[in-house]
Amino acid sequence: STTFRALAGPDPVVGGAPAPEMAQRELARDLADQAVARLGPRLLPSAVPADVAEFRSSAGNAAGSLDVRRGAPGSSIDFMLQSSLHCKVPNGAINITSILIFLNALTDAPHFLLELIQGSPTSIVVILDLLPRKDLALHPDYLQKYYENTQIDQQRGKIEALPQARLYRSPSLFVRSACSPTAVMVSIECGQGGERALEEIVRGQLATVTQEVLQIWLDNCADSTAAMEETERDCLLKRDRIVRTKSIEVDLTANLPRMFDPDVSNRVITEIRKAFGVQES
């Protein structure tokens, strides 16, 4: 995987990276390995140009990587996207890691979504969800199948039980609406001198829970196919398109231009849009 290589270049960022940042990177790498091991030939080789796979700001303060693997023809995998953004700021660095595995319209099963946003060496925001693709209030059977029967809410409970966990509420009402009621949305705040405590949580409970949630997704969603009527599929496609467009707006495409030169961020955003299959809105 080339995902994190951009951060291991000539810039001495990796050697000197604080432990929580290394821990976050390893968590993401292990998780990606777990997915790739299971999905195997259903993922095509990486399909992004070299200058998007790894990129930097001209000022040298920011580096990023993006990897997109499309699903093989006939599989229900649409794409697997991994991204990593690193940006030095006056008092440290911001690190944002995302792993998304999105399904196509051969199934209505939820997508997998992980985002880690580390704004300081002692705190990290975690968003982890099986992103629903149907209106859960209109489809209690769907809620039962993917969220109740899988007991995934227990995973959320494990993270929220950490004394350092504070509920994180996205300022975007749309993001809150798009997530499932079992989504992990927390900020883990270890306070002054808490670098070591944060590292232990990331390597410990957070790694365990993200792996278990991914396993639930691999076991219940990744292989699923669903027969749908035409109107049902139309609704799914429309909902998918809105969620994808909105997610891009509030998320990656909001952060990239703040960190990178316009030509770099435009190039990266173009590839992300291509993966998501959405146009500029």
Add this chain to the structure above:
Amino acid sequence: STTFRALAGPDPVVGGAPAPEMAQRELARDLADQAVARLGPRLLPSAVPADVAEFRSSAGNAAGSLDVRRGAPGSSIDFMLQSSLHCKVPNGAINITSILIFLNALTDAPHFLLELIQGSPTSIVVILDLLPRKDLALHPDYLQKYYENTQIDQQRGKIEALPQARLYRSPSLFVRSACSPTAVMVSIECGQGGERALEEIVRGQLATVTQEVLQIWLDNCADSTAAMEETERDCLLKRDRIVRTKSIEVDLTANLPRMFDPDVSNRVITEIRKAFGVQES
């Protein structure tokens, strides 16, 4: 209003009611008055039999009241339901107050919902929402109109900012899915000796916020009508029916049989089902 009269009968419950319970009752009464003053002739007179308007358990430990006023023909009000349940338990009493104002299919605007569940003289669970009637991830315009433009999330923020507020997460994933991302779902816990503190919060911040949310609902939802295509209206009706059926299952009809004799609770549940327009599932 007869809603709270059941608790003011021969049983000396009211005279000796602890202050937080009185405060909760007054909050609900003021809120109902605020709604009735605005909705006026759009509400028909109360339509429940006397033995449902007020009811008691044969053991004398529990009392309740139910008031349902249907919307006038041609109005977009479906019904306004107020209920109050009081049940003595070994260490005190449980008080549950609900005010629901539901709209019909002349509009797709959200319903108003308030539930107060006081399990002890020092703590109260608050559920306050404009209950969405469309899939918010599929309808960002709806989300913007009723939730972003009304700035209703600020009201949630006011309650959650209370140092005594703890996030309350319904054990029902369906309830969590049906609520909006701006729903107030908190438990206000004032701890040992906190009767007075709870009373002040109920009469203060909680009364203010519930009134402001109701006002937002009255100003933006109560009068609205919406032209809908047939498939759109079918979807709305289906969603309404599911939300209503599920809400009844997990809520009132779950509590009543535990507090009242079967003949009493069946009678009350029948009237609630009639108001909701749903059959036994």
